[in-house]
Amino acid sequence: MTLDLLDRRLLFVTGKGGVGKSTVAAGLALLASERGKRTLVCEVDAKGGLGGFFEVPRTGFDPTEVTPRLFAMTMDTEASLKEYLSLQLKLPLVARVGPLARTFDFVANAAPGVKEILTVGKLAWEVVEEHYDLVVVDSVASGHIVGQLAAPKGINELVSVGLVRNQTAWMLDVLEDPARTGVVVVAAPEEMPVNETIELAGRLRAETEVDLAAVVVNRVLPELFGRGEEELFEALRTPERAATLAEAVAGDVAPILDAAELAVTLRRTRAGHLQTLRAALTDVDMLYLPEIFARSAGLRFTRQVAEALDEELS
Amino acid sequence: MARAPRGDAGDIRTLQQLLSAKEIVISCGSGGVGKTTTAAALGAMAAAHLGGKVLVLTVDPARRLANALGLERFGNTETRVEASAFTEAGVEPRGELWAAMLDTKQSWDDLVVRHAPDDATREAILANSIYANISGRFVQSHDYIAMERLHEIHTSGRYDLIVVDTPPTRNAIDFLDAPERMAEFFSSRLLRWLTAPAKNRVLSMASKPFYRVADNILGSQFLEDIAEFFGLFQTMAPGFVERSAAVTATLSDRRTTFLVVSTLEAAPVHEAEFFIEALEERRLHLGAVVLNKVLPSYLRRTAATGVARRLVAQADELAATVGDDLEAPPERVADVLRDVGESFLNYQVIASREQEQRTELARTPDVVATVPYFESDIADLAGLLRLGDALWR
Numbered sequence: 001m002t003l004d005l006l007d008r009r010l011l012f013v014t015g016k017g018g019v020g021k022s023t024v025a026a027g028l029a030l031l032a033s034e035r036g037k038r039t040l041v042c043e044v045d046a047k048g049g050l051g052g053f054f055e056v057p058r059t060g061f062d063p064t065e066v067t068p069r070l071f072a073m074t075m076d077t078e079a080s081l082k083e084y085l086s087l088q089l090k091l092p093l094v095a096r097v098g099p100l101a102r103t104f105d106f107v108a109n110a111a112p113g114v115k116e117i118l119t120v121g122k123l124a125w126e127v128v129e130e131h132y133d134l135v136v137v138d139s140v141a142s143g144h145i146v147g148q149l150a151a152p153k154g155i156n157e158l159v160s161v162g163l164v165r166n167q168t169a170w171m172l173d174v175l176e177d178p179a180r181t182g183v184v185v186v187a188a189p190e191e192m193p194v195n196e197t198i199e200l201a202g203r204l205r206a207e208t209e210v211d212l213a214a215v216v217v218n219r220v221l222p223e224l225f226g227r228g229e230e231e232l233f234e235a236l237r238t239p240e241r242a243a244t245l246a247e248a249v250a251g252d253v254a255p256i257l258d259a260a261e262l263a264v265t266l267r268r269t270r271a272g273h274l275q276t277l278r279a280a281l282t283d284v285d286m287l288y289l290p291e292i293f294a295r296s297a298g299l300r301f302t303r304q305v306a307e308a309l310d311e312e313l314s
Numbered sequence: 315m316a317r318a319p320r321g322d323a324g325d326i327r328t329l330q331q332l333l334s335a336k337e338i339v340i341s342c343g344s345g346g347v348g349k350t351t352t353a354a355a356l357g358a359m360a361a362a363h364l365g366g367k368v369l370v371l372t373v374d375p376a377r378r379l380a381n382a383l384g385l386e387r388f389g390n391t392e393t394r395v396e397a398s399a400f401t402e403a404g405v406e407p408r409g410e411l412w413a414a415m416l417d418t419k420q421s422w423d424d425l426v427v428r429h430a431p432d433d434a435t436r437e438a439i440l441a442n443s444i445y446a447n448i449s450g451r452f453v454q455s456h457d458y459i460a461m462e463r464l465h466e467i468h469t470s471g472r473y474d475l476i477v478v479d480t481p482p483t484r485n486a487i488d489f490l491d492a493p494e495r496m497a498e499f500f501s502s503r504l505l506r507w508l509t510a511p512a513k514n515r516v517l518s519m520a521s522k523p524f525y526r527v528a529d530n531i532l533g534s535q536f537l538e539d540i541a542e543f544f545g546l547f548q549t550m551a552p553g554f555v556e557r558s559a560a561v562t563a564t565l566s567d568r569r570t571t572f573l574v575v576s577t578l579e580a581a582p583v584h585e586a587e588f589f590i591e592a593l594e595e596r597r598l599h600l601g602a603v604v605l606n607k608v609l610p611s612y613l614r615r616t617a618a619t620g621v622a623r624r625l626v627a628q629a630d631e632l633a634a635t636v637g638d639d640l641e642a643p644p645e646r647v648a649d650v651l652r653d654v655g656e657s658f659l660n661y662q663v664i665a666s667r668e669q670e671q672r673t674e675l676a677r678t679p680d681v682v683a684t685v686p687y688f689e690s691d692i693a694d695l696a697g698l699l700r701l702g703d704a705l706w707r
Contacts, residue, residue, distance in 0.1 A: 017345020018582055049581055141345050193346065224657050225650065232642055232650045241636055248635045249628070251621035255612035259661050260654040262610065262687070293660040295667060297580050 005214055005285075005313060006032045008182050009127045010174065012137045012210075014145040015186030016196045020218040023297070024186045024289070025138035026053035027305030031313070033070035034306065037133035040126060044075045044119055044139050044148075053302045067299075071132070080118040116151030121167065124174040127181075142185065142200045149175065149183070149208045175210050182213025187277060189217055189270035198280045214285040216309075217274060221267040221291050224260060233260065287312040329683050330706045332601045333360050333475065336571045338468060338564070339601065342480045343575035344585040348606040348685070351692060351701065352575050353479040354383065354413075358695060359702035361411035362400060366474030368409055369467065373416040373460050373481040383413050383695060390417045390424075392472075395695070403696035412473070416481075421459045429550035429557075444543040457481055457492035458558075465561040490565065490596060497558035571601030576675060578608060578668035583675055590678055602681035604705065605672060609687055613665035618658065625655030 005011070006028070013025040022043065029041035040063055043050040048058045054066035061079040063071035126135050140148055152175065156168040175181050183204060187197040197215060204212050225233060236245065237257055246253045278286065289308050294301045326332050333339060333356060341353040350372055357370035369392060370383075383395050392414040400407040423440060430436035439445050460481050468476060564570060572593055576586035586603070593600050612618070625632065629648040637647035676682045683705045692698055 018347055018577065018579065022581065049584060052580075143345070188346075224653055228642075229646065229650050229653070232640065232647060233654065235640055236636065236647070236650065245632065245636045248632050249621055249624050251617060251624070252615075253621060253625075255615055255618045256622050256625065256654055256658045258610070259613055259658045263657045263661065266687075293663045295663055 010181040012139040019188040029136040031306040040132040077118040080122040113151035178211035189274040337569040355702035357477040365408035372479040429553040493558040493561040583671040622655040622658040
């Protein structure tokens with residue numbers, strides 16, 4: 001695969017809830033940092049789960065180095081506004097923005113796209129300032145990502161003059177440059193995630209100018225049996241042979257045989273959905289991540305994900 | 315009304331009892347855990363076995379529910395699922411099943427039509443570009459409108475039971491607070507300022523640094539546009555505030571209950587716990603936790619672990635014993651035995667991880683329903699009823 005995924009500067013990782021969006025974002029970021037890139041990973045949905053992937057406490061708006069060259073942060077639009085005001089406007093009232101936070105909240109909710117701009121703007125700014133080689137965003141779920149990515153364009157159209165317009169112009173430069181910015185959609189080989197991925201790919205192209213860099217299919221199950229082995233397995237499942245086996249192994253083999261059948265069925269169902277996805281998105285780079293049978297989602301697990309991604313990307 | 319008698323709150327141990335005691339059931343949880351399907355399955359079961367008129371109200375933009383219910387398409391209008399669809403699925407329904415999907419834009423327009431003081435204001439709002447943005451593009455508006463529509467349908471008295479699938483929110487809490495936030499917004503200082511005559515605004519701008527900042531950031535033209543929009547919108551404020559209060563009351567009514575749906579993976583469980591706490595804080599009723607896509611319990615048997623390990627370790631000897639009458643070389647039989655053993659041990663890792671998550675979630679509610687991993691996806695009413703059956707008792 002000749003994918004230049006990690007050579008971009010800003011990757012938005014999205015996907016339907018539950019498919020492993022954060023896992024992929026953490027894995028991509030860890031891989032990039034291990035390849036020598038100074039990397040920032042930012043969670044946008046403030047659920048506080050990002051730290052768990054690196055076994056550090058909850059991350060905040062100020063990035064912390066979680067492993068060598070890898071920095072993690074959590075987006076906070078209010079902090080982003082404060083930072084923006086002090087950096088861009090040189091306004092001496094940063095301290096006084098605090099009490100106005102509630103009011104700000106109303107502005108953010110009322111004026112369409114303000115929160116989205118503060119999020120996307122902060123991340124694009126890190127790219128422009130070259131603080132990092134790569135910024136990986138554990139972004140909002142697929143239902144919201146188009147709204148977030150389209151916000152600068154939307155605001156740009158709504159606002160004809162003023163600071164906001166100038167601000168959105170440089171953001172759009174970053175976002176709409178496929179050499180710098182890309183969206184990574186994470187899918188699981190199940191019916192709904194596959195449908196949603198196909199739909200999202202269409203919407204990204206129709207409603208934004210942001211490049212769809214890759215689709216990562218998570219939790220691909222290994223083929224349990226090789227050619228001809230499934231017939232052998234069926235033969236071993238007959239009551240007589242199962243009984244012989246149980247006797248030989250001195251224990252109940254029924255749960256083990258049932259589990260193998262479950263694994264085969266799950267694999268087969270998922271393969272069908274994978275086929276649908278591939279057929280619908282022939283022109284998008286696709287990466288496959290195997291189901292990782294790990295005990296928990298700590299740093300060891302994140303490393304396994306990074307290794308699997310490394311194989312797919314080399 | 316042909317509904318089962320209401321159970322005493324203390325007696326509720328199954329979803330069947332819960333559904334026969336409540337009028338509104340709100341299905342929540344993080345994305346991808348099966349909220350929509352759970353809501354549809356419960357609605358179908360209630361219509362089939364409890365009787366009365368049951369509505370499943372979904373906000374999921376993927377039209378999966380429509381397909382499963384055999385409806386071509388359904389929008390804001392409530393559509394009945396033909397009784398024949400039940401008969402075909404082998405069930406004689408006692409009641410009626412209806413379904414509707416939330417069309418956010420349409421619902422906002424309806425709301426404006428209802429609350430606008432006159433035709434001119436109504437038309438001006440509907441034509442305003444900021445209104446179009448808020449009602450169509452920005453996701454936060456789903457939250458309020460979903461609760462608003464639920465309230466509207468409930469007070470109409472058209473249904474005995476409404477099962478609602480909640481919007482895919484960034485944060486599941488948002489929609490609980492949406493009505494109050496809406497009310498708060500209409501009485502906010504910001505709105506008063508925005509809608510003040512321009513001259514006053516300039517005055518206050520000079521004195522209040524925040525407004526200078528707002529003006530700096532947003533530009534005065536945009537502020538003017540916003541001001542026009544909110545000026546128009548404020549004419550509807552009294553209606554909105556009153557309405558928001560009523561919607562909030564619906565959520566905390568004793569006839570309303572919440573279902574928290576989750577799979578047993580770390581992230582959804584984390585979110586489910588967070589949501590359960592949010593319900594408690596707001597004194598909203600948590601009726602049940604529904605655990606979805608749970609791996610079969612035989613995977614957790616400890617005795618099987620040893621057996622699986624022996625299958626892997628002694629594959630060659632075992633193959634010689636069991637495979638002597640098979641027309642295959644013994645090393646292939648041994649491969650199969652090893653694969654089977656290893657696969658079991660792999661799945662056991664996941665099953666025991668699930669068990670830990672389950673213990674966490676099962677602490678709070680009276681009812682915990684478990685749904686096994688269905689081997690195929692649900693595509694029709696029969697599938698929904700099969701799922702419902704697994705949930706019901």
